[in-house]
Structures are given as structure tokens and as C-alpha cells.
Amino acid sequence: MRRTALIPLAAMLLLPKAAVAADPSRPEAVLKTKAYEESAKILDRDHDRLVAEIVKLTEIPAPPFKEAARAAAYRDMLLEAGLSDVEIDPEGNVTGIYRGTGPAGGPVVMIAAHLDTVFPEGTPIKVRREGTQLHAPGIGDDTRSLAVLLAYARAMKESGVKVRRDIVFVGNVGEEGPGDLRGVRYMMAKGKYKDRIKTFISMDGTDPARIVTGGVGSRRYRITYKGPGGHSYGAFGLVNPMVAMSRTVVDFYKIPVPAKPKTTYSASVTGGGTSVNSIPNEVFMEFDMRSENPAELAKVEQAFLAIVRKSVEDENAARSIKEGPVTADVKLIGDRPAGQTPAAAEVVRSAEAIIRAKGLTPIASYSSTDSNIPMSLGIPAITIGSGGHAERAHSLDEWIDVEKTKSVDGASVGLGILLATAGVQ
Numbered sequence: 001m002r003r004t005a006l007i008p009l010a011a012m013l014l015l016p017k018a019a020v021a022a023d024p025s026r027p028e029a030v031l032k033t034k035a036y037e038e039s040a041k042i043l044d045r046d047h048d049r050l051v052a053e054i055v056k057l058t059e060i061p062a063p064p065f066k067e068a069a070r071a072a073a074y075r076d077m078l079l080e081a082g083l084s085d086v087e088i089d090p091e092g093n094v095t096g097i098y099r100g101t102g103p104a105g106g107p108v109v110m111i112a113a114h115l116d117t118v119f120p121e122g123t124p125i126k127v128r129r130e131g132t133q134l135h136a137p138g139i140g141d142d143t144r145s146l147a148v149l150l151a152y153a154r155a156m157k158e159s160g161v162k163v164r165r166d167i168v169f170v171g172n173v174g175e176e177g178p179g180d181l182r183g184v185r186y187m188m189a190k191g192k193y194k195d196r197i198k199t200f201i202s203m204d205g206t207d208p209a210r211i212v213t214g215g216v217g218s219r220r221y222r223i224t225y226k227g228p229g230g231h232s233y234g235a236f237g238l239v240n241p242m243v244a245m246s247r248t249v250v251d252f253y254k255i256p257v258p259a260k261p262k263t264t265y266s267a268s269v270t271g272g273g274t275s276v277n278s279i280p281n282e283v284f285m286e287f288d289m290r291s292e293n294p295a296e297l298a299k300v301e302q303a304f305l306a307i308v309r310k311s312v313e314d315e316n317a318a319r320s321i322k323e324g325p326v327t328a329d330v331k332l333i334g335d336r337p338a339g340q341t342p343a344a345a346e347v348v349r350s351a352e353a354i355i356r357a358k359g360l361t362p363i364a365s366y367s368s369t370d371s372n373i374p375m376s377l378g379i380p381a382i383t384i385g386s387g388g389h390a391e392r393a394h395s396l397d398e399w400i401d402v403e404k405t406k407s408v409d410g411a412s413v414g415l416g417i418l419l420a421t422a423g424v425q
Contacts, residue, residue, distance in 0.1 A: 027350035028357035028418040031089040035424045038047040038159035040412045041138040043151055044404075050411075051402050053077070053147040055127045058139045063123070063180045067115040074146060074171040076116065081153040081171060091186035094171040098153060100163045101425060107198035108166040109422045110154075112184065112370055113145035113386075114175035114204065118394050132403040140390030140400040146171055148386040148411050152418060164423035168193055175204070175370050177220075180334050184370040188377060199347050199421055200374040201380035201414075206400065208410040209360040211351050212383035214261075215372035217338025218290040219301045222331045223248065223308055227272065228323035229281030239319045240279050240328045245270075247311035252287065252413070255303045261293035262366070265300055286333065293368045294338045305330070310400070336368055337367055339375025347380045347421050358409070387411035 030036050043050075048053075062070040074094045078086045083096030094115070117138030119125070127136040149169050155161075172183030188194055202212075225241035249267045257263040264289065272283030289304060291297035308328050316325045341348055343364075352362040367383065372382035387410020389401040401407075 011305055018144040020304045024394060025316050027189070027211075028270035029355040030418050030420040030424050031354065031357055033049060033147065033419075033424055035159065035161040036416060036419055039155040039161060039415060039419075040195040042158055042406045042410055043415065046151060046154070047404050047408055049145050050151050050407075053150060054134065054139065054144050054400075054402070057146055058127050058136050058143045059125055059252055061121065061123065061125055062116050062121070062138070063119055064116055064176055065123045066121055066376055070115050071173070072397075074099045077150050078153065078171075081150050082157040083153055087170050089186065090187070091183055093183045093191070096153070096169050098156060098163070098167040098169065098311045100166045100422065103164070105196065106165065108168050108189070108193055108196045109199045109201065109418070110168045110170060110193065110197050111149060111201040111203065111418055112143045112170035113149055113202070114370060115146065115171045115173055116176050117141070117143075118176045119415055123396075133399050133401050135397065135399040137396050137398055140206060140398055141393040142175070142204050144388065144390070144400055145207065145386040148414065149203060151411065152415055155415070161419065162425040163419065164425060165198075167418065167422050168197075172370060174289065177334065181336055181370060181373050184373045188373050188379075196279060197374065197379060200371060200379055201347070202370040202381070202383040203386050204369050204383050204416060205393075206235070206388045207363070207385040208358070208387050208413040209355055210363045210365055210385050211348065211355070212367045213341045213343065213364050213373060214292055214366035215339040215375045216290050216292055216339070216366050216368040217294055217297045217372070218288060218296060218334055218336040218368060220286065220288050220330070220334030221304070222284060222286045222333045224282060224284040224329040224331070225312070225326060225388055226282050226329065230323065232279055235318050235323075238279060238323055239321055241283050241314050241315075241326045242273070242280050244311045244315040244326050244328065245283050247314060249285070249307055251307045251311065252304060253332065255300060255307075257300060258296060261291060261296055261298060263291035263293070263416060264297045265289045265304070285323040287385070288334070290368070292338060297338060327383055336372050337376035339372055341371075341375055341380050341382055345380040347372065347382055347417075351384060351417045354420060358416070360413070360414050366391060374421075380425045384414050384417060385410065386414060
């Protein structure tokens with residue numbers, strides 16, 4: 001039998017806190033380190049500043065593909081927070097690094113919140129405060145998270161936190177629908193840290209107990225149906241692209257899908273036509289398909305594409321094509337890979353342990369977030385909440401609650417996860 005060396009209790013009590021935190025089997029021990037305790041105190045002290053920065057960033061519009069103004073402001077705020085190598089990359093992502101004690105060029109922990117919102121250019125955005133609630137489009141998804149990352153960087157700098165791994169703080173572009181995760185795609189494929197990212201943490205949403213460990217994959221198409229068109233009375237009997245599109249929708253909703261792994265589909269956006277008394281020469285529709293499982297997603301996609309082809313063939317067979325047939329222009333407009341971070345991954349175990357230690361119950365879930373990209377590449381990744389409470393995401397009446405106790409307690413969960421992952425010393 002192997003003998004195990006025993007450490008007297010008195011000697012254990014004299015061990016520095018960082019030595020306990022370094023034990024990878026007890027990630028929650030980071031919460032007892034001076035580095036965490038001092039940083040958490042600063043989060044509490046500076047909560048009013050956090051709220052002010054949420055308001056400031058929210059009121060800088062960041063519609064899809066037009067995040068530049070908010071990115072410039074965030075760059076300046078990361079510089080003010082004391083990070084190094086702060087810059088905006090060619091895709092529009094803002095990055096800054098918190099130096100660790102490890103060798104230069106070593107592995108990094110990347111923590112990111114997205115700059116973009118779903119709201120189109122011209123949407124009025126002015127934060128309205130009602131008690132502890134802040135109301136404005138995009139304030140919870142994902143502007144609060146951007147401000148929380150700034151608060152982490154400042155608190156760590158002021159308290160002199162030392163970590164083994166460099167931490168790259170990111171405000172990234174393109175997380176929402178039409179952006180198709182373009183910001184994180186760029187960082188993983190072409191960014192300056194692409195070969196150094198060993199762990200990725202996305203901060204999106206507010207629930208501090210939620211850990212996204214599975215990435216819901218999606219395939220999105222815009223199908224444009226075209227035909228000869230004509231007068232609704234005089235050209236009656238000609239093929240109609242609207243009919244082909246309608247057949248597609250009806251048959252699309254007959255595709256069987258499993259409840260588990262959860263797999264879904266939707267006919268979502270449509271338009272086209274000339275006038276009420278015209279056979280349309282062009283109509284379009286956008287379709288969304290999602291699944292937790294790549295194989296199930298592929299099955300739905302192939303069934304959908306077959307339906308599009310058959311809908312066109314059926315319409316051309318049903319009516320006259322003397323002025324030309326109906327055609328379908330198939331365009332892929334969204335491709336989010338599915339993926340999963342194993343429960344045994346260090347970042348998942350750390351997050352679960354810290355959430356429990358903070359008196360919460362971890363909730364593992366699937367979602368479509370920036371973490372999809374690193375997950376699909378085999379890089380351990382999770383998405384966590386920034387604290388507080390939020391409702392009505394993606395709506396004009398979106399709001400968050402910044403009541404101090406819940407706001408700070410929630411934000412401190414992510415701080416613990418970040419320090420444990422980066423290896424606090």
C-alpha cells in the first residue's frame with residue numbers, strides 16, 4: 001500500500017491561501033484567496049460606476065455590422081482599465097490583455113462579451129431608469145456583460161491580482177443573427193491569439209447559475225423564388241413563385257424531428273411581389289433550422305432542400321411555363337456549428353464548483369452563443385451570466401435590474417470562474 005504524507009493541521013493553517021487555490025480538484029478555493037476577496041470588494045465599491053458604464057455603452061447604437069462607434073468607446077475604456085495591447089482588429093473586435101506570470105506567448109484564457117445588438121440602425125435608444133430597473137433595447141443582451149468585464153479588469157489591476165495565464169478581454173462583433181458569429185470566427189481563425197486560446201468564456205445573459213456547455217448549431221437560408229410574373233387577370237394560368245414558396249412552407253412543417261436532441265425549424269421572414277393585381281415575379285423567404293446534434297441538423301437541412309426543389313418542380317408542372325418557369329435561388333445566410341464542452345473539462349468543473357460555493361445550483365444548458373465556434377474546434381468553452389436580472393431580451397422594452405446586492409453577487413460568480421480558470425496565484 002502506498003503511504004501518503006500527512007500534513008499537520010497547524011501547518012495547513014499556515015499555508016498561504018493561493019497554495020490552496022492552486023489545487024485543481026478544489027477550484028472553489030479561489031473564493032478564499034486575497035486576490036478574489038479584494039477584487040470582489042472593489043466590484044461592490046464601484047457598483048455605481050458599473051451601472052454608469054452600462055448606460056453609456058447601451059446608448060451607443062451597435063446594430064449588426066455597424067458596431068464601430070461602440071467598439072471605439074470600448075477600446076478607450078479597456079485602455080483606461082489598464083490592460084495592455086488594446087486594439088481593434090480588422091474584423092472590428094476589441095481586445096486587451098491582462099498579463100499573467102507565465103512565459104510570453106503561452107496559453108491564454110479569452111473572456112468575451114458581444115458588442116452588437118439585434119436592433120436595426122435608427123432604433124431610438126435612451127436608457128430609462130425606474131427604481132433599480134434600467135430599460136433600453138440591448139441593455140441586457142449583451143451590454144451589461146461588456147461593463148462587467150471592464151469592472152473585472154479594473155478590480156484585478158487595482159488589487160494586483162497575479163494569474164499564471166494571460167487573460168484576453170474581448171468586446172466582439174457579430175454574435176447576433178445576421179452577424180453569424182463573425183467576430184469569434186475571425187479570432188479563432190485569423191486573430192493574433194488564435195494559436196494560444198486554450199480556454200474560452202463567453203459572458204452573455206445575466207443568470208449566474210447558468211452554464212452553457214452545449215452549442216446549438218443552426219443553418220439558415222434565404223430562398224428567392226422567381227418567375228415570369230404578369231397581370232393577375234390577363235396572365236392567369238402562368239406559374240406563380242408564390243405558390244412554390246407556399247408549398248415549401250407547408251411541406252417544411254411536415255418534417256419529423258426528435259424531441260431529444262432538441263431539433264427545430266422555422267419559416268421566419270418573407271417579402272416580395274409587385275401589387276395586389278399582379279402575379280409576382282419574385283418573392284423570398286428566410287428559414288431557420290437548429291439542433292443540439294450536428295447529424296440531426298444535417299437531416300433537417302437535406303429534407304428542407306429537397307422540399308424546395310420539389311416545390312418548384314410541382315409548380316412548373318401545375319401551370320403554364322410558356323413565359324418561363326419558376327426557379328429558386330438558394331442562399332445560405334447562416335451557419336453556426338454545433339458543439340459541446342465535456343462535463344469533465346476543467347473550465348466546466350471550475351464553474352460548477354464556484355457556482356455551488358456561492359450558494360447557487362448550476363444549470364447546464366444548450367444555446368447558440370459565441371462559444372459555438374471554439375466548441376466546434378475542440379477548445380473548452382462555456383457561456384456564463386453577468387449577474388443581476390434581465391427580461392424581454394431582443395425586444396424594444398428590454399430591461400435589467402441593477403439592485404446592488406444581486407448585481408454584485410452575480411458578477412462575483414464570473415469573477416471567481418475567471419480567476420480559477422486563469423490560475424490565480
